[in-house]
Amino acid sequence: MSSQASKDHQEGQRPPLLVDDHTVATVRESKILVLLRGLPGSGKSTLAKDIDQKYKDSSRIISADKYEIKPVIRSSSGGDYSKLDDELRSCFERREVSLVILDDTHHDRERLDELFDMANKYQFTVVVLEPKTPWRLDCAQLKDRNHWKLSLEELKNLRPTLEKDLLPLYFGWFLAKRDEDSLRKTSHEFLEQLQNLKTFKKRLQPYGYEDKHKLDLLKYFAKTPNILHCTAKFCDYGKALGSEEYGHLEAVKKGYSKGYTLHITALFATPRTVGAQVELTEDQLLLWPADAEKEVMPKDTFPRGSRAHITLGTANEVQDVQTGIDLLEFIKLQQSGREGENVGEFTGPVSGKISYYDNGMWMLNLSRKIEVKSIFSGYYGKPGVSIPLRGGKKGLLHQCQIL
Template identity: 25%
Template sequence: MSSTNFPPLKNDLILRVCRGESVERVPIWIMRQAGRYLPEYKVISSEHSFFEVCRTPSLACEVTLQPVRRFDLDAAIIFSDILVIPQALGMQVEMIANEGPCFPQPLKTPEDLNTKIDRTRKASEELKYVYEAITLTRHTLDGQCPLIGFAGAPWTLMSYMIEGKASTTMSKAKRWLYSYENESHDLLTVLANFTIDHLVEQIAAGAQIVQLFESHCACLTPDLFNRFSLPYLCQIAKGVREKLVQRGIPSVPFILFAKDAHFGLHDLAKSGLFDVVSLDWTITPSTIRSLRNENSTLTLQGNLDPCALYSSKANLEKFVREMLEIFGTQQYIANLGHGIYPDMSVDNVQWFIDAMFSWLSPSFLMQNGSSNETKAKQIRVLDILKLDDLYSLSHPCLTCPETIAHLRQTKVMFLMRGLPGSGKSTIVKHLTKLYSKSVVVCSADNYFIDSEGNYNFNINRIGEAHRVCQQRTEEACKNNVLAVIVDNTNIRADECKPYFQKASNYGYIVIVVEPRTDWKRDANTLMNRNTHQVPMEVIEGRLRQYHPLIPFYFGLFLNQEQSNYILQEAYDYYQQALQTFYQLKKDLEYVSRDKNISVHNLLNRANMSVQTKVLHCTMKYIGKITDQSRKDYANYAANRLISHMLGKMCRAYVVGFVITPRTLGARLLFPDRHTWALWDQDDNEIPKKESSPQVDTRDNKKTRPYRRNNNNNNNPKNRSKITTTTDNLTINDDSNSTMVRSVADEDVLLVDNVSRLNTTEQLSFLHPTFGYLSRAHLTCGVAPDSSAAQTGHDIMEMIRKEGDSIQRNIPIPESNDERTVMKYFGNGQCIVYLKEPMPIETIFSGYFH
C-alpha cells in the first residue's frame, strides 16, 4: 500500500494546535487509548500475543482504530510499543501477563554492549512492520483524524534493558550512570540514533505527529537528567528534523512527554525544539503559567491524573473544569498525565471525553412524546454559559477548514469593524493570505498613501477617500471577486450601509469581522498601538459611537451558485406538481387569474417585495430597530455560542418543497447539533391572518383522479449536483441518530433521539415534523401581494393538516416516482418530498438593511 496519496484530512484540529494556531475548541486524545482496557481489544488479545499484534500490520491497524470508533477523539496513535527498539537491536523482550515487559537476558556489564546489541541493524529493515501498519492505518482512517507515531527516549529504553523489567528505583540502571559513564553515553547514543531513524521512518510511512516518551525521569536527580537524558532528547528532535530535510519529507509536530521531569521542564520549553510538551499530573498551575510565559509559542498537553477516571461523573466534570481553567483553550491538547490503566471502565473514559465536549460546546437533549400529547417537542440547551470564560478568540473564516474551503468558492464580503490599533490589520493579512486566489482589499486609508508608501492623512479629504473606497468595492463586486475585504473602521451603521447595499446587489454574503482583542475598547492601548498616530480625543469620540451593529435578522445564507440551483429545482418540482395533480393546477389557475398572472409564474421570487440574489433560512428575526428589537438582539447575541458561530459554514439538507396558493418553500434539515442552537424562531406561532387567495372549490367533491408519474418524462431534467466542499455530505450514521431515515422507518425528520410512536399510528418517514426547527425553510417564491414571512406559516399549516389527515385516516392523493413522493391536500396545497435530500452548505451571518 502506498505511503502517499492518503485520503484528505477531515479533522486537523490537533495539528493546528501543535502549530500554535487559534482553534474553535480544545482537541483531545488519550495516552494508551488503544489496548488493554477495551473489550474489543481483549477479544484480539485472547487470540494473539501482544507483540504478535504489534508485528502484524492488519491487527495493529485494527487495534489503533478501536478507540477512534468508540470515542470522539481528535487523534489516533499507532498501536506499538517503545520496546520494539531494543528488540530491533537484537535483545529479547517478552510481555508477561499482569507483569509487563521482561528481558530474559538484560544488560549486566559493559561487555554486554558488544554481545547483546547488534549495531549494524537498521530501523527501516527491522521495524518495517510498524511502518506498514502506519501506512495501512492512515488509509483506513480515511482522514477521520491525524495519526500519531511514537518512540521511547534513550534513558527510558536503557533503564528497561538493564533492569530487565519495571522497577521503582532503577538502581541497576543508575549504577551504570555512576559506574560506567562512558559506556552509558555510548549506549544512549546508539539508542538515540536508532530512535531518530525510527521516527523518521514513521513519518515517511504516514505519521502526522510524533511523540517521544521519557517515562523514567522520577529516579533521576536534576544533574543526572541534564547529563543523561536532556542532551539525547534534544539530539533526537534535531536529528529527526535534519533527516526529514535531507529526504525531502515535510516536518510534522513533535511532542515530548518527560514524565516526572519537573526540574527539566523549563529547559525543555526554552530549547524551542519541541512543538508540544506533555505534562504529568504532578505539575502545578504556577509551573504551567511560568512555562507559558517563557515560551509563548509552546503548546502544552495533559495533565489529568489517570486515577481521576475512577471517580464519579460529577467529579470528572469538576476536574475537567479546573484543568481548563489552568491551561485555557488555546495552545492546549487535553490528555491524561500518563496512560489509561488496564482496569479502567470504558464508561468512565467516555465521561472524561463527554466532560470536555460538554464544557466547550452546548449539550442538547431532544424530548418527544407520542403524537396524542399536546406538548410539542422541546430542546434543552445545557451549559451554554460555560462558554463565557473559555470562549475561543478564533474566527471560523480564519480557523475552520470546512468554512475556509466553502468561502473560497463563495462570493463573500468581509466587513472589518473596529478602531485603529484594535487588531483589524492582522486579521486582514490572514484573510488576504487565506483567500489569495481571488481577493481585493478596499480601504479608505489607501487614498492617503503616496507612491512611496508614506501615509499622509488629510481630514478634509476623508469624504473623497470613502467615495473612492466604495467605488473600488463596487468594481470588485462587478468583477465577481470572491473575497472582498472592506478594511475601514465601520463604527456607525450609516458607514456600513453602502457596502451592505453593494453586497445585496451583487449576491455577496456579508461577514462582519471585529477583532476580539482585550484592548479593542481601551482608548489608551488603542492610541499606543495604532500606526497612524490617531489622537486620544478622536479615539474616545469614536468609542462613544461604537454600538452593536444590529442586523435585520440572523440567518443561514447559501451562496449564489447553490441558491440558483435550489430555485431551479423548486420551480421544476412546482411545474411537475402542476402536471401531476389536475386539481392542483385548476385551483392555482383560479388564484392566478384573480392576480392576472400565469399559473406557471404564480409562485416566484420576482413577486417578492425585497429580492435578494442569495437564499437564506432565518434563524432569528430582529426587525426594525426599536427598544424591543434591541433587547431581542442583546439576548440572542449575548450567547457566546452565537458569536462564535458567526461566519461559520453549517451544513443542511433540502428534504422537500411545500406549495400553497401563496408561497413555494423548501424545507430544511440540519444534521449538526451546533446548528440547532442558532434557532430562535417560534415553531408554534399562530400566524397573523393574511388575506388568503380564494380557491374555487365548487367541484372538489368530484375531484378528478390524480396522475401517478412513474416515468421520468415529467421529472426535472437531470443536472449536476450542487458544488460542495466535501464529496459525501452524509448525516452521522450512528446508533443514536435518527436524522434521516429510510422509507421503511416510522419516525420523523429533524429529531435526534425520539421515542417511537404507538404501533397503531401509521406514520411514514415522509410525515413532516412538528415542534423544534420544523418551520426551518428557504423561501423560493411567493404569489403577488404575499410576503416571504408567510412561507413559514404555510409550512406549519401543512404540517398540521397532514398530521390531522393521518390521525383521522383521510386518504390523500399521492404520486410516487423515482425521485419524489408528492401529496395533494386540496385547496392548492401540495407537499413534495425528496427521496434523496439535497446537501447544501450555508454561512451563519446577519442581514443588514
C-alpha cells in the first residue's frame, strides 16, 4: 500500500467530525454528546483525546475511569454514576461547552437509556462512536491492553453486549443549534404572517374556528420537537423492517456523524401540522430509503426524497409523523396538476408566494432557499406517547410520534 493510500485508509477509519472541515464547522455550532462505546483497551480514550484536541476550545471529556467505575456486567442502578452524572449535567448547563465526550464502555442498556434521556432534556444530539482498532473485539489482546487488568473471562462476558450494533429509534439529520433557533424564529414569522392574511381569516373552518380573533397559530401548533430534525429512516432500535440492512449501508457508515447542509424550499401549514419541505442533494439521497414514501402512501408513486421534511409544530394530539404525510398530500395535488390558488406574496424575513390548496392546506414557496447545517446521526431515546393518527392508521405510523 502506498503512503498516500495508507493515509487515505487511516483517514477513512476516523469519524467525519475529526477529518471533514464542513463537519467540524457544523459541530462547533451544535450541541453534541459523543458516547464512546467499546471494550476496555479498545482505544476509546485515545479517540476521546483526539476529539477533545480538535475541539479543545469548546469540548470536555468525562471519563468513567476518573470515577473508578469498573466496566463489568452490572445493572446501572446504584450510586456508581452519581458524581459522573453531576459533572455531565454541569457540562450540559454550561453554554461554553457545546461538545461533551463521554468515555465509558456503554454496554449496559439501562445506563444508556439514562444518558439518552439526559441528552434529550438538554437538547444535545447524541453521536455514538466506537474505535476502529483491529483488536477492538480481540479479548486475548485486550487482556494485556486494559488498565483494569480484566481477565480473559471477564472480557469475554462483556463482549456479547458490544458486538451488536446499537441502532437508534431513527436516523436523521439533526440541526445545528444556531440554525435550529433561526428556523424556529422563521416558523413563527411564517405563522404570524399567515394568520394575519385576509384570505386565511376567511377560511378558518378546517382549523375548527369561526371567529378570526380566537385563532392563534403559535398556540395552535404548540407541540414542537425537542430537537429539529429531518428523519431519514425509522429503525425502532433494530425491530423495524430493513433497519439492520440500512445501518450496514456503506453510505450510512460513512455519513454517520457527518455534517450536511439541508435546503428548505417551502414552508407549509395544515390543520394538523406546520413543517418545512427539504430538497435533498444527490449525496443526501444516498441516505434516503427507497421505500420511505411507500411506507405511508403505498398506493401512490413519488420521486425519491419527496417526504423529506422538518416538523416545526403539530396540533394537539397529532403525531409528528403526520407532517411528512401532509407534505405528500401537497405533492400529490401538484402531480395531478393542481398548483393551488395563488393568494399573494409574503415579504420581509420570510418571503415567497403563498398558495391555498383547500381543506386548510397552505404552502409558502420561498423566494430564496433556506440553508441549515445538520449532523447525520440517530435518535436513541424513548419514543413519544403513541397517539392514533386521523383515519386510524396503525403499525409504523402510530408508533412514531417523535418522527
